[in-house]
Amino acid sequence: SLVYWKMLLLVCLLYTAGNLPPVHHVALNSSVTVPCPVLSAPEMVFRLYKGSEEIFFISVNNTIISKNDNSPRMDFTVNVADNGTSFILDGVTINTTALYTCEAERIFPPPFQQVEHKPQTIVFVEERRVKQHSVCQDVNHLVFWVVLGAMAIYGLLTTCIVFILRVNNYIYI
The missing domain is CATH 2.60.40.10 (Immunoglobulins)
Known part of the structure; x- marks a missing residue:
């Protein structure tokens, strides 16, 4: 209009x-x-x-x-x-x-x-129903941070293990 x-x-x-x-x-x-x-x-x-x-x-x-x-x-x-x-x-x-x-x-x-x-x-x-601006507006952010922290720890541990295995392979060769 x-x-x-x-x-x-x-x-x-x-x-x-x-x-x-x-x-x-x-x-x-x-x-x-x-x-x-x-x-x-x-x-x-x-x-x-x-x-x-x-x-x-x-x-x-x-x-x-x-x-x-x-x-x-x-x-x-x-x-x-x-x-x-x-x-x-x-x-x-x-x-x-x-x-x-x-x-x-x-x-x-x-x-x-x-x-x-x-x-x-x-x-x-x-005239139509107003949509919420953000889909995640009411989401509990604690879950997000816990998942992000777990992924970061997993990534760090995996990197350390790969690094240790790589160093050990070079020593025994």
Whole structure:
């Protein structure tokens, strides 16, 4: 579709500029997390942009105000451990494919101050099921290292035995 090709062009442009944000490939009707700046003040406002259009904003007292009736269902989370924040887009559609930017502004204590860090995320929604990027993603690496170690020891022992037999053959000749 046209949206997909526009996003591909945007990715190419960002890649050549050396500023490629994280890319999330997600399945249709699934969820995707868009990171935001860290919660660093008692009162903050977080704004989510799809491209250059503001689609959502939320204040820390969880008052959600939608700026766009066509925006996807959304949640906002704060990680208690590190004050990390993010928007979660639920039930994504093909039209959700876009570059998302999250901006934050400190409201209290004064003065109002824009947070410089503005995380961006590229979301690609695919109609078919999304494949795992790595076949060995969940494999236990201990087995790999044990097998590799056993092969290395076998190779070393074989080399030593061949070397000893070779030296002994030269002595007896």
